[in-house]
Amino acid sequence: MNELLLVVTIAGERVALPANAVESVVELDTLIPVPRAAPHVAGLSALRSRVLTVIDCMRSLELGDTDCSDGIREAAVVELDGHHYALIVDLVEDVVEAASDPVPVRAAMEQGWERVSHGMVETEQGPLLLIDVAALVAGVEAKAAA
Amino acid sequence: MDDLIADFVAECREMLEALGGEIVAWEAQPDDRARLDSIFRFVHTVKGNCGFFEFPRLEALSHAAEDALADVRAGRRHPDGALVSAVLAIIDRIGEMVAAIEAGEDMPAGDDNHLIDALAPGAEGTAAPVVTAAEAATKASSAPRTIRLSVELLDRVMSTVSDMVLARNELARRLRESANDVPVDGAFERLSSIIAEMRDAITRTRMQRIENLFVGLPRMVRDLSAELGKQVLVDIEGGDVELDREMIEMIRDPLTHIIRNAVDHGIEKPADRLKAGKREIGLLAVSARQSGNQILIDIQDDGRGIDGRKLVEKAVSNGVISKDDAAQLSPRDQLALIFEAGLSTAKEVTAISGRGVGMDVVRSNVERIGGIVEVDSKPGEGTRMTLRVPLTLTIIPALTVSIAGQHFAIPRSAIEEIVRANGESVTLEHVGGAGVATIRGRRVPEISLAAVLGLDSSVGEQDRTLVVLRPAGGDVYALSVDRIHDHEELVVKPAAPAVMATGLYAGTTLADDGSPILLFDPAGIAAVGGVKLEMQERTARIAEGPTATISKATPVLLFRGLDGGRRALRLAVVDRIEEVPASAVKEAAGALRVQLGEAILPLAGATAGEIGDGKVRLFRLNDGQHEIGYAFAEVIDFATIDHDIIHAERPGEISGVSLVNKEPAELVDAHWLFSNHAAAAAPTKEELVCLIPDWDPWMQNMLRPLVEAAGYRVVDDSENESADVVIACLGEELPEHASHKTIWLRTEPEAASKKDFSIYRYDRAGLLMALKSAGAGRGK
Numbered sequence: 001m002n003e004l005l006l007v008v009t010i011a012g013e014r015v016a017l018p019a020n021a022v023e024s025v026v027e028l029d030t031l032i033p034v035p036r037a038a039p040h041v042a043g044l045s046a047l048r049s050r051v052l053t054v055i056d057c058m059r060s061l062e063l064g065d066t067d068c069s070d071g072i073r074e075a076a077v078v079e080l081d082g083h084h085y086a087l088i089v090d091l092v093e094d095v096v097e098a099a100s101d102p103v104p105v106r107a108a109m110e111q112g113w114e115r116v117s118h119g120m121v122e123t124e125q126g127p128l129l130l131i132d133v134a135a136l137v138a139g140v141e142a143k144a145a146a
Numbered sequence: 147m148d149d150l151i152a153d154f155v156a157e158c159r160e161m162l163e164a165l166g167g168e169i170v171a172w173e174a175q176p177d178d179r180a181r182l183d184s185i186f187r188f189v190h191t192v193k194g195n196c197g198f199f200e201f202p203r204l205e206a207l208s209h210a211a212e213d214a215l216a217d218v219r220a221g222r223r224h225p226d227g228a229l230v231s232a233v234l235a236i237i238d239r240i241g242e243m244v245a246a247i248e249a250g251e252d253m254p255a256g257d258d259n260h261l262i263d264a265l266a267p268g269a270e271g272t273a274a275p276v277v278t279a280a281e282a283a284t285k286a287s288s289a290p291r292t293i294r295l296s297v298e299l300l301d302r303v304m305s306t307v308s309d310m311v312l313a314r315n316e317l318a319r320r321l322r323e324s325a326n327d328v329p330v331d332g333a334f335e336r337l338s339s340i341i342a343e344m345r346d347a348i349t350r351t352r353m354q355r356i357e358n359l360f361v362g363l364p365r366m367v368r369d370l371s372a373e374l375g376k377q378v379l380v381d382i383e384g385g386d387v388e389l390d391r392e393m394i395e396m397i398r399d400p401l402t403h404i405i406r407n408a409v410d411h412g413i414e415k416p417a418d419r420l421k422a423g424k425r426e427i428g429l430l431a432v433s434a435r436q437s438g439n440q441i442l443i444d445i446q447d448d449g450r451g452i453d454g455r456k457l458v459e460k461a462v463s464n465g466v467i468s469k470d471d472a473a474q475l476s477p478r479d480q481l482a483l484i485f486e487a488g489l490s491t492a493k494e495v496t497a498i499s500g501r502g503v504g505m506d507v508v509r510s511n512v513e514r515i516g517g518i519v520e521v522d523s524k525p526g527e528g529t530r531m532t533l534r535v536p537l538t539l540t541i542i543p544a545l546t547v548s549i550a551g552q553h554f555a556i557p558r559s560a561i562e563e564i565v566r567a568n569g570e571s572v573t574l575e576h577v578g579g580a581g582v583a584t585i586r587g588r589r590v591p592e593i594s595l596a597a598v599l600g601l602d603s604s605v606g607e608q609d610r611t612l613v614v615l616r617p618a619g620g621d622v623y624a625l626s627v628d629r630i631h632d633h634e635e636l637v638v639k640p641a642a643p644a645v646m647a648t649g650l651y652a653g654t655t656l657a658d659d660g661s662p663i664l665l666f667d668p669a670g671i672a673a674v675g676g677v678k679l680e681m682q683e684r685t686a687r688i689a690e691g692p693t694a695t696i697s698k699a700t701p702v703l704l705f706r707g708l709d710g711g712r713r714a715l716r717l718a719v720v721d722r723i724e725e726v727p728a729s730a731v732k733e734a735a736g737a738l739r740v741q742l743g744e745a746i747l748p749l750a751g752a753t754a755g756e757i758g759d760g761k762v763r764l765f766r767l768n769d770g771q772h773e774i775g776y777a778f779a780e781v782i783d784f785a786t787i788d789h790d791i792i793h794a795e796r797p798g799e800i801s802g803v804s805l806v807n808k809e810p811a812e813l814v815d816a817h818w819l820f821s822n823h824a825a826a827a828a829p830t831k832e833e834l835v836c837l838i839p840d841w842d843p844w845m846q847n848m849l850r851p852l853v854e855a856a857g858y859r860v861v862d863d864s865e866n867e868s869a870d871v872v873i874a875c876l877g878e879e880l881p882e883h884a885s886h887k888t889i890w891l892r893t894e895p896e897a898a899s900k901k902d903f904s905i906y907r908y909d910r911a912g913l914l915m916a917l918k919s920a921g922a923g924r925g926k
Binding site (some may be wrong): 035042044081138 | 639640643
């Protein structure tokens, strides 16, 4: 059985999230900022009676800011250690089957991508970067502290 | 007591059910240590609980089984088939008895001695139980009408109800937008109220005051100490802390164990205490409080403490740690050894505790709910155990505030009071960039929430509201927020680690409209905001005590005058507090006067020399017609006069001295102030003057208020004023003003003769009449 992947676009780049880690894809409307939190924490949002911690993937990757001013953003909801996170992505595209196990990317990637990737997987749609959700959620500072 | 028995029965049944499989497995494999331990704990628990109820047979059985199993655990005995059967027979018998207790019947008849004898090494096989447990259980049909639900199910119900509330809110919005339809609105209202009720009920199912847990403690300690020949005083605090029902159940056993240990091992016998120079009665303090997102339960005794080195020796001899490791332990780590399985420093085994079971169970139970147990002890001085359990899924009352348009919640338990930054008794100052708020004379550090959060607030500093907070274990500070919104009961959930890492928040919650709200951790804000904690402030506050309970007390404003005197002024006469530049105070027309806006008021409480160059703070006093100012240095506090007033010998600015907040304070005589200042300022109405001898305390203290109330100004002979009326006691020489009307007072109710026109001195009506006619007479 091959792993299912959710293909999303972050910072203009098509990448894959492990589909079994993703609970749902939601559209976020209101965002409550969290003052003094790490920069990649975009804020809080509610999904039914659950509080989602919204992660700005762009900032987590140190690739700039996601523009949240225009209202609705698409996000993938993941659960990690009992907490729910919404990862803001540019676009949620498709679910594909992984055709291979992740292999290391041997070429030099940009800093942020290097930190959050599990490697490259082959799919029908060509090679995609497989994202480590936990690293994306942890962001820059946690990595620096570790 | 019935509740406790019901709990005991329920606990035993649960453990028996859980043990069912273990017993069979242990029978097959007597060497299995883990199973042995769980069976051992069961009999230990039964034994411990039996001590409080009068179930001697149960206790004898469980004690015997515990002894035998302890031998096995210590390796003194090998578990053979005979022993296993004997223990199983005892557990079956315990099951029967528990079932009988539950059904409210008498204990099953029969002698337990053969069961106990069977435990002895080398005893022959066992007797079968008289009645089997299964049969006994079927009889217990008259159980109380309660059921045990899994908390998971409750959680699911709770989150569904929360979703339902949100759906209702959305529906409400839609309904408001669409055209009004009365029947639909009515139906919706009904639905709303049902949902609200349901939410309340479901919320309550989870929450309990920790009091429920504490209520049984005094009795338990009393029985324990009586049994052990000790004297223990229990001090319980913080019973109103609310805790998840599940949490309460989970900490019940650990708490019981800790208290049992404290009484048994910690607190010494009275004779030993006296020898050690302590009071005969040991003190056991149990307190609960909320700190951020945790509940802290402290159990502190003043007993002999724990000897860390002994623990280490024991741990080494029991093979818990190696000698090398032992040498490297810090004192704290040494104490922490108490939580290792199979360690006990008690020399003798008692019926209460001391087999080294307990503390390891305590720790595992507390850790299972995400809590921590800490131990701190000084040999000879006592031990403090702290249980920290998380506050997850607890409902806490909170105040919602907003800053820069965003809502936040503050736990209400930490809030002392709320004041407006521009209120009368509040001043905001900046000292070296740090905010200092003076609230009724008390200086507290002030933190701007906008600054802590790095938000831009559009509300000016003076228009903000100060929330005075006292974090658990911390000190008072004031937090300035833009606006206060509402009191709400919030279900707090832990926030994601990235959010908690800020140290500012205790969790997140959902507001009624479904939007997330962050709950502040008051201690965290203090830490991030850089408030330094001062311990002396706290003790100063505690000394104040409940003064408000005295109904007859007169409320006064306690302040410090310009000359440094501690004075009090009746609160009712103070209109407001003003601050004016010193230039507004002028000496004019023979008196000090202050300009307040358009008005010029006479100023009391100061001499021209005492007015500096800076600002002058003054009370604006009002008697309904006149206003005067009274300058002061600072307001100390609101207080009440509940002590006797020692009256001044002469009328003047100070009418007397009394103890206010345990220190003497001069009482400012507002009447005198007005009569001297206001009369001079606006002499529109001439006052009636009454002369009362100044040497007579009865007249000064008792009569004077009455005369003043009748509209007279009271003078004595030393003031060369012509009095309209003179009051004197019968038989006294009249002062020089004899030409005036004189009211004679006598001390006996009955008049001596018909010519006697004197008035009995407690004839209030007669006195008032005489005063009135004397005043009227002057007009002619």
